[in-house]
Amino acid sequence: MSLEVIILAAGKGTRMCSDRPKVLHQLAGKPMLVHAINQAQMLQPICTHVIVGHGADEVESVVKPLGARCVTQVEQLGTGHAVAQAMPQVNNNAIVLVLYGDVPLVPAALMQQLVLQATQGDLAILTVTLDDAAGYGRIVRNSKGHIQAIVEHKDANAEQLQIKEINTGILAAKASLLNGWLPRIKSNNAQGEIYLTDIVAMAVADDIGISHLQPDFPQQTQGVNDRLQLAQLERWYQQQQANQLLRDGVQLADPTRFDLRGELYAGKDIYIDINVIMEGQVYLGDSVHIGPNCHIKDAHIGAGTQILANSVIDQAQVAEHCSIGPFARLRPGTIMHDNSKVGNFVETKKTTLGKGSKANHFTYLGDATVGENVNIGAGTITCNYDGVNKFKTNIANGAFIGSNSSIVAPVNIGAGATVGAGSTITKDIPDDNLAIARGKQRNLASWAKPVKT
Template sequence: MTLTLLDANGYGRIVRENGEIQAIVEHKDASEEQRQIKEINTGIYAVSNAKLHQWLPNLSNDNAQGEYYLTDIVAMALADGIQVASVEPEQAFEVEGVNDRVQLAALERQFQSYQAKQLMQQGVHLIDPSRFDLRGNLTVGQDVRIDINVIIEGDCELGDNVEIGAGCIIKNSKIAAGTKVQPYSIFDSAVVGEDTQIGPFARLRPGAQLANEVHIGNFVEVKNTTIGLGSKANHFTYLGDAEIGAGSNIGAGTITCNYDGANKFKTIIGDQAFIGSNSSLVAPVRIGNGATVGAGSTITRDVEDNSLAVERSKQFAKENYPRPQKIKK
C-alpha cells in the first residue's frame, strides 16, 4: 500500500518505470532525483506466505543504515517475474503510524473529524463537530440535530428531525422521527417511537421499547419494558420488566418491584391507568385499564379495570405532641 504526500521526507520512495513499481528505496539510500518522488511506502504489504519464506533469507544489510530492509522483497518479486501492484487509501490517516498515546489521540481526532464531516455533508447539524464521537455506525434521516459531547456507539439510527441534547450517550438504539432527547440521557439497545420526549438525565436500558408520543422525564430508568402510545413517566421512576398500555400516567417515585432476590417478575399496567406518586408495584401484578393507584401505595394484588386501589396506613393526629429532646450531658 502506497501514499502520495506533499512532504515525503524520511519515507521510503516508490520507484516506478512506465507506471510499474520497480523498487522501494529508503530515504537515506535514495538519490536526489528519487527524493523528489512524492509516493511513499506505508509499510503495509499483502504477500504470499510461501514467497515470503523464499525471499526473507536473501535479505542483505548492505545499505546506508546497515539494516535488513523488508522493502527489498519488491525487487526480488520482480526478478522472479511477479508483478507488484499497489493501492492507496482514501484518507492519509488510515495508514498513519502510532508510537505513543499522544499520537493515538491525535489520530483518533482526525478520524472523528472525518466522520463528523461525512455526517454534516448528509445534512446533520452538529453544534460543534470537534466535540462529537461516533464509535460505530450511524444512519440518519433529514435535519438531525446533535449537540456537544454526544457519543454514538454500535449501530444506531436517528430518524428525521431527531434532536439529541448535550452529553448524551446512544448505544445500539433506534430513535424515530421527531423525537427530542434532552441532555445527559443514556440509551442502550432501546427502540423509541416518533415524537417522544426523553430526559434530561433519563436512562433507557436494553429491552426498552417506547411507542409514539411517550414522555420519559428526568431520572426515569426503563429496562425491558414496553410503553404504549402517549404514556408518561415524567419524574424519578423505575420501570423494569413491565408492560404499560396507551395513555397511562406514572407518577413521580413509582417503582415496579420486579425482583424478589432470586427471580424477575412482570408488571402489567393497562390503558389510561393512573399511578399516584411514590407507589410501589410488587410484581407479578396487573393494574387494569382506567385503574387508579393512590399515591404512596404498595400494591401486591391485581387492580381491576376502572377501580381505585389505595394501600397505606391511616393518617392520624396527636395534639400537643411532645417532641423528643436532646439529653443534656
C-alpha cells in the same frame, strides 16, 4: 485469481505503556485490528491470516469470531519473518495483500486498487508523501522515477533522509513471487531484522514491475505507535465522519464535539447538539432532535422524537414523536410507543411504554408492560427483583399511578385503575378500582419534641 490477506499483529506496542496488545486498542469504539480485518474482508479473500505474538490468546479471541485465521510468530524477527510464517498456508497461485493491525484506516477501495495492480504481475506497494518523514523507510527512485528500493530510516544516508515519499509497509504481490523472495532476505541491517521491504530491491533485480498507489489522505495509512498518535487518528476519523453526516444533511451543532463509534442511519432534518456519542447501530428517523451530552447505543429512534440533554439510550426501540429526558436512562429491552414520554431521572429496563403513556420524573420501571395513556407519578418504582428472580408488572390502559408508589411484582393493575399516592401495591387491582395501601395517619397534639443535648 484468488486473494489472501496477511495482517501483521504480533508486536507488543511498548510505547502504548499498556498490558493490552497494541492492535486491540480501540479507535472509534472498536479495536484497530478489527478495522483492518473488516475493510480487508470487503474484498472477499479466501482467507485472512492474522500474525499473532504478544498477547496471542487475547488477540485470537477477537479475531476468530470475525472468521480470520491466526498464525503465531513465536519470535518477532521482523516484517519479512512475520509474513513468512503464514506463507505455507497460502495458495501459491493467490494474490497476497499484506496489511498491519496498527494501521486501521486503510479503505477497502484502496486495498482493491492495490490488488488489481498485483494481478497484472507487479509488486504493488502503497506509499505516502509526508512533510516530516522522520522514522519511516524512504522510497528510492532512479533517474527515470522508477522505484528501486526502500531504505529504512536507520539505514538511510544523508541524501536519502531528504526523501519525503515513504513506505507504508502495505503491499500486494503474487504468492509465488513472495515465496521466492522471502527466503532470500538477510538481516544485515541496523535493526538486525528481516525486513519485508527488501523484496523491492529483489523485484528490481528480477525485472518485476513495481507499481505504487498513494492514499487520498495520509491518515488513511498512518500507523499507531503510542496513545498520542491514536488520539490524533481518532480525532481525524471522527472529523471525516462528521463531515460526511453534514454533507448528508444531518445538522451537527459542533462537528468537533460529536463521536460516532459505529454506524448511523439518519433521516432528514435531524439536529444533534454537542458532545453526543453514538455506538453500534443507530437509526434516527426524520426530524429527530438530540440535546447535548447524550449517549445512544444500538437504538432505533422514530421520527419527530425529542431526546433532551444528558440522556442515555441503550438497545431501546423508540417510536415516533416521543419525548425522552433530560437525564433519562433507557436500558436494554425498552420499547416506547408513539407519543410516550420518559422524563427527567426516569430509568427503564425491559419495559414497554404504550402509546401516549408517560413517566415524567423520578421513576424506575423494570420488567413492566405499560398500556396506553397511563400516567406514572413521580417517585414510582416497580419492585421487580426479590434478590433471586425477576417478576413482571402489567399496567393496563388508562391507569393512573399516584406519586411515590411501590408496585411489588408480580402484579396486574387493571384498565382505568388508580393507585393512591404513597401506596405499596402487592395485589392485583381490578379495572376502574381505586387502590390505597399505606399506613393510617395519626396526628398527635401533645408530644415531646427532641432536644439537642
